[in-house]
Amino acid sequence: xxxxxxxxxxxxxxxxxxxxxxxxxxxxxxxxxxxxxxxxxxxxxxxxxxxxxxxxxxxxxxxxxxxxxxxxxxxxxxxxxxxxxxxxxxxxxxxxxxxxxxxxxxxxxxxxxxxxxxxxxxxxxxxxxxxxxxxxxxxxxxxxxxxxxxxxxxxxxxxxxxxxxxxxxxxxxxxxxxxxxxxxxxxxxxxxxxxxxxxxxxxxxxxxxxxxxxxxxxxxxxxxxxxxxxxxxxxxxxxxxxxxxxxxxxxxxxxxxxxxxxxxxxxxxxxxxxxxxxxxxxxxxxxxxxxxxxxx
Amino acid sequence: xxxxxxxxxxxxxxxxxxxxxxxxxxxxxxxxxxxxxxxxxxxxxxxxxxxxxxxxxxxxxxxxxxxxxxxxxxxxxxxxxxxxxxxxxxxxxxxxxxxxxxxxxxxxxxxxxxxxxxxxxxxxxxxxxxxxxxxxxxxxxxxxxxxxxxxxxxxxxxxxxxxxxxxxxxxxxxxxxxxxxxxxxxxxxxxxxxxxxxxxxxxxxxxxxxxxxxxxxxxxxxxxxxxxxxxxxxxxxxxxxxxxxxxxxxxxxxxxxxxxxxxxxxxxxxxxxxxxxxxxxxxxxxxxxxxxxxxxxxxxxxxxxxxxxxxxxxxxxxxxxxxxxxxxxxxxxxxxxxxxxxxxxxxxxxxxxxxxxxxxxxxxxxxxxxx
Numbered sequence: 206x207x208x209x210x211x212x213x214x215x216x217x218x219x220x221x222x223x224x225x226x227x228x229x230x231x232x233x234x235x236x237x238x239x240x241x242x243x244x245x246x247x248x249x250x251x252x253x254x255x256x257x258x259x260x261x262x263x264x265x266x267x268x269x270x271x272x273x274x275x276x277x278x279x280x281x282x283x284x285x286x287x288x289x290x291x292x293x294x295x296x297x298x299x300x301x302x303x304x305x306x307x308x309x310x311x312x313x314x315x316x317x318x319x320x321x322x323x324x325x326x327x328x329x330x331x332x333x334x335x336x337x338x339x340x341x342x343x344x345x346x347x348x349x350x351x352x353x354x355x356x357x358x359x360x361x362x363x364x365x366x367x368x369x370x371x372x373x374x375x376x377x378x379x380x381x382x383x384x385x386x387x388x389x390x391x392x393x394x395x396x397x398x399x400x401x402x403x404x405x406x407x408x409x410x411x412x413x414x415x416x417x418x419x420x421x422x423x424x425x426x427x428x429x430x431x432x433x434x435x436x437x438x439x440x441x442x443x444x445x446x447x448x449x450x451x452x453x454x455x456x457x458x459x460x461x462x463x464x465x466x467x468x469x470x471x472x473x474x475x476x477x478x479x480x481x482x483x484x485x486x487x488x489x490x491x492x493x494x495x496x497x498x499x500x501x
Numbered sequence: 502x503x504x505x506x507x508x509x510x511x512x513x514x515x516x517x518x519x520x521x522x523x524x525x526x527x528x529x530x531x532x533x534x535x536x537x538x539x540x541x542x543x544x545x546x547x548x549x550x551x552x553x554x555x556x557x558x559x560x561x562x563x564x565x566x567x568x569x570x571x572x573x574x575x576x577x578x579x580x581x582x583x584x585x586x587x588x589x590x591x592x593x594x595x596x597x598x599x600x601x602x603x604x605x606x607x608x609x610x611x612x613x614x615x616x617x618x619x620x621x622x623x624x625x626x627x628x629x630x631x632x633x634x635x636x637x638x639x640x641x642x643x644x645x646x647x648x649x650x651x652x653x654x655x656x657x658x659x660x661x662x663x664x665x666x667x668x669x670x671x672x673x674x675x676x677x678x679x680x681x682x683x684x685x686x687x688x689x690x691x692x693x694x695x696x697x698x699x700x701x702x703x704x705x706x707x708x709x710x711x712x713x714x715x716x717x718x719x720x721x722x723x724x725x726x727x728x729x730x731x732x733x734x735x736x737x738x739x740x741x742x743x744x745x746x747x748x749x750x751x752x753x754x755x756x757x758x759x760x761x762x763x764x765x766x767x768x769x770x771x772x773x774x775x776x777x778x779x780x781x782x783x784x785x786x787x788x789x790x791x792x793x794x795x796x797x798x799x800x801x802x803x804x805x806x807x808x809x810x811x812x813x814x815x816x817x818x819x820x821x822x823x824x825x826x827x828x829x830x831x832x833x834x835x836x837x838x839x840x841x842x843x844x845x846x847x848x849x850x851x852x853x854x855x856x857x858x859x860x861x862x863x864x865x866x867x868x869x870x871x872x
Contacts, residue, residue, distance in 0.1 A: 236652075291834055295837065298837075298841070299651055299652050300571045300651070301841060302837075303571070303652060304789065304790065304836075305834045305837040307833055308831065308832065308833020308834045308837075309833075309834060311826050311829055312827055312830035312831065314826070315823070315830070319823065427782075431656070431660050434656045434660070435656070435660060468667075469667045469671020470668065472663065473664040473665075473667065473668050476661060476663075479657075480643055483643075483647060483649060484643065484647055487647040487649050
């Protein structure tokens with residue numbers, strides 16, 4: 206394996222990691238805050254992708270100005286509706302939530318299949334994103350650079366929101382001790398709704414990036430969801446930094462394993478690595494410090 | 502998982518109610534035994550197939566309903582059992598000294614090493630039991646040794662299944678890939694499509710279902726079963742009482758894997774084929790939902806929920822294929838919201854006065870345990 210091939214694979218891995226990271230952020234947030242596993246999270250990604258497709262239909266070649274707000278708000282609203290109708294009735298029952306949200310994901314996938322057909326809808330990236338940057342022998346497509354930049358921007362914004370804003374302080378407070386935060390006047394129910402919608406919106410933004418890279422189809426969310434969960438598990442629940450590191454690591458491992466073996470073996474190798482890692486650090490790279498006996 | 506919050510009372514667990522359950526189950530099994538006399542060929546084949554699946558549901562009931570471990574990867578163990586038998590059937594259907602047809606198409610020149618022993622029927626039959634149980638034991642050991650619990654277990658089992666299915670799909674020459682193993686019809690010298698074989702296979706399946714139900718029910722009434730319940734309701738308290746929860750959970754998981762493997766092997770014979778699509782993520786989660794619908798804490802409820810659910814699926818999906826996924830998705834949500842203990846739970850609550858423990862509680866953490 207030569208160096209050009211290696212760096213090409215690593216670059217691809219980094220762009221895959223970017224989308225994984227954006228998908229995992231929402232999962233980590235809602236899992237950390239509400240102990241809720243949302244199996245329909247991948248469908249927010251899918252929704253973002255389809256909304257990008259619609260934006261491209263309406264707004265012509267330079268559709269990105271419309272696609273981002275549309276995908277963010279659209280997926281966020283979908284998330285808010287889901288939280289309001291189903292998820293808030295299931296607090297404290299993580300396994301039941303997992304089943305119910307899987308049901309929702311089936312419904313959303315079938316709805317997408319009937320609305321847009323089961324084959325993928327293509328989105329043509331704007332002209333200014335169509336070229337590629339050549340560094341030595343390695344070709345870095347602008348689209349993938351754009352996706353990486355997108356992930357970095359969202360990650361920075363999330364960090365600011367969580368660590369510098371009043372909203373973020375409330376989120377961290379509820380994350381540490383829900384009852385105590387509520388007693389001190391934090392409206393935890395409203396916060397749950399907001400955080401869930403925010404996570405969904407970020408997944409929608411990831412959907413824009415996804416649409417630029419590959420055609421959007423009804424099962425695109427399902428394809429990402431398991432790996433996004435692995436990112437959360439490896440990173441440590443509720444840790445933005447852990448999620449970022451884990452996404453990059455898993456993206457690299459997948460890209461390398463795919464380059465060296467085959468796509469089917471790469472998935473198996475990735476899983477072996479993750480299970481081995483969990484033997485070493487069962488609570489992820491950056492576990493939340495807690496004195497609770499059971500904190501998951 | 503939050504201890505003590507998720508699980509309600511165990512329906513049908515009170516000793517006084519057991520005889521009624523046993524009588525009703527016995528009556529249903531007897532009625533089922535006479536099914537070949539009044540059912541046509543297609544309904545009988547469908548019923549036999551679905552009964553074979555219900556054995557896997559009994560396993561889910563032990564692992565999830567009784568021990569509190571939600572595995573979303575039962576298809577892995579189901580598939581191991583199914584493939585173990587299918588490999589034997591395929592080798593039997595292949596003339597001596599030749600390779601199975603799909604290997605020839607894929608340019609494989611020598612029988613892979615792991616195929617060779619499956620030419621022996623006793624070996625293959627043993628592997629139907631050993632492979633799934635050993636795989637389940639290994640997976641469980643890796644997870645429970647490090648106290649990985651709750652939704653993590655669900656995610657890891659699902660990911661494992663996904664990796665297995667992806668590998669099966671990608672290994673055309675070794676496993677026949679997406680097409681799966683098919684085109685076989687003789688087992689132990691019996692032509693599986695012979696005139697009276699359908700009835701025999703049906704009765705055999707029913708016998709295995711009855712044995713699995715009876716054997717598991719007996720096992721769960723022993724102290725072993727009581728420790729499993731204790732682990733589900735509060736794992737830490739069980740640990741402080743001096744039990745090693747990991748060992749019991751591994752044993753329960755192995756039992757669930759074993760039952761799934763037997764189920765997979767029988768299903769393979771019924772359907773005459775096994776493929777990655779049959780054991781994938783959708784299959785494994787569907788299995789869990791039928792168990793939830795029937796009542797996960799009740800063995801009979803789990804098996805019954807699966808049988809009725811699969812029969813309904815056959816009807817609805819043949820009448821309106823597009824509607825099926827909506828029905829299925831809505832069922833997931835409704836079962837969880839309206840009947841968390843399933844149909845068996847509703848029946849048990851009718852028969853017994855309201856339990857003192859609330860079925861669900863709005864708090865996300867049990868404060869007394871979080872100290």
